[in-house]
Amino acid sequence: MKYVSGPYFEPDFDPVLDRLGTSGVVVDNETREDCSLVKVDSVNRDGVLLEMVQLLTDLDLVIYKSYISSDGGWLMDVFHVTDQIGRKLTDPSLPGFIQRALLPFQRSGSPKFTTCLGNVVGPGGPDVSDCASLEFTVHDRPGLLSSITQVLVDQGCHVASGQAWTHNGRAAGVLYVTTTGADGAALHPSRWARIERLVNAVVDARENVSGERRWVCMSAPVRGRVHTERRMHQLMHDDRDYESGPAPTPVDEEHFCMGDRAATAARSVHRTQTRVTIENWEERGYAIVKMTSRDRPKLLFDTVCALTDMHYVVFHATAGAQGPLAIQEYYIRHKDGRTVDSNAERQKVSRCLVAAVERRASHGVRVEVRATDRSGLLSDFTRMLREHGLSLLRVEIKRQKEEAIGTFFLVTDTGGEVRPEALCAVRARVAEMGISLDVAKGAPGWPPVKKTRAPATSPADQERPRSSLGSFLWSHLGKLSNNFGLIRS
DSSP states (O other): OOOOSSOOOOTTTGGGGGGTTSOEEEEEOSSOSSSEEEEEEEEOOTTHHHHHHHHHHHTTEEEEEEEEEOOTTEEEEEEEEEETTSOOOOOTTHHHHHHHHTSGGGTTTOOOEEOTTSOEEBTTBSOOTTSEEEEEEEEOOTTHHHHHHHHHHHTTEEEEEEEEEEETTEEEEEEEEEEOOOSGGGGOHHHHHHHHHHHHHHHHHTOOSTTOOOEEEEEOOOSSOOOHHHHHHHHHHHTTGGGSSSOOBOOOGGGGTOOHHHHHHHHTOSSOOOEEEEEEETTTTEEEEEEEEEOOTTHHHHHHHHHHHTTEEEEEEEEEEETTEEEEEEEEEETTSOOOOSHHHHHHHHHHHHHHHHTTOOOSEEEEEEEEOOTTHHHHHHHHHHHTTEEEEEEEEEEETTEEEEEEEEEETTSOOOOHHHHHHHHHHHHTTTOEEEEOSSSTTSSOOOSSOOOOOOHHHHHSOOOOHHHHHHHSHHHHHHHOTTOOO
8 A cells, every 4th residue: 555645535536526426436547657546436334335345355456545435425435456466457347346246236146257366256255155164263273273174074074265364372264165975965954063063072172271262163055144354353353362462552643744754764664563543533523543554465454344343434534555554544433423432442442453453464484375176185284284393373275266275374383483494395295295385475466566656746745744634634524515415523
């Protein structure tokens, strides 16, 4: 994400205010040389902002900046995006696909879209409706995923896709499984109940802490599942992974002034701590959430997801980055109209936001794995890691046509750095199983290659004091009020 000098409305954003009679999605490739602008104006319904950010993420797009305004009955958003290779969005079917995906009554029967990375996405995200689901939250330990997947193999199940995360000593996972048998009893509810009991027994047999909390649930195939990554956040939040560790550190307010001094300081940060400050703007009835963290893929989705699942509504927001430092500012209220009233609530919301960011922070060595998909593949690979004294921090597995693709973040069983010779030994062993393993230098396409540069800022502009979103937003309040009949602030 690329942050600009203070929050603003895009040059072509104001005309949106004059055409609010219909919902629409516009992909603008003319305003900026270095990215496309995805402009959305639609009826503001519950959860639509998260759906929009989730959809752009599923489409393998990189969001550099975002400007969000959803006060009253309409939502108006502008996202600066490219694909993962740094290119503008030129597919003429993309605006229509996004618009249909945001309208629930148009989703059924809508065509799917193939992303720049070859992933096939439907209007509601990847389709897993024909798979059963195994969900779990448990104390993290070496060999956990290997033990669970071995149970699935023993019961004639195949892991088609899924994810597993670890954070603050806790582990959570969502695995989508199919049966390998051809008998009709394979889909009987008693089958899933038996697998759930066996996984619970494996987890319980390895727990040494009295009263240790854990949760396992196996469910039959069903349509309309919660998006996988959102479900992962929900599982870890319900498991209270945010409770551990010290209280979050307040943000450095200089990073919100957007001058050269702040930009230079941001670029010099080597290991950026996630920081949160929450204040109440009593005159307008908003809680102001300011966040800084290391920039990374899917950061905006993780933050908006956390706020949405805590039942906070985002009315206005801006997000971007200076070098490696991501900067986000949100104006929110609880669904019941409250702001963040007490110190205890501010602490909880701050902890939850930090946890949402840190769960997907990249630690350990990242390896990319490919193989022809087959039954027991994940169990075989994780067992091999276990035998070589390696543990998993985060896992994402999926299927493209007949190939299984996995991303694994690895450390040693003691939490240390993985030595190159250990990776070479694992690579040699899994090659015998038909599995290719490559060490990734970073997230593919992150940061994407920028083919052109944005216009340089003049020296006069660099010295001019920058305002925060609050002063900027309310300078436009009169114009917004004239166009929105239902604004309540």
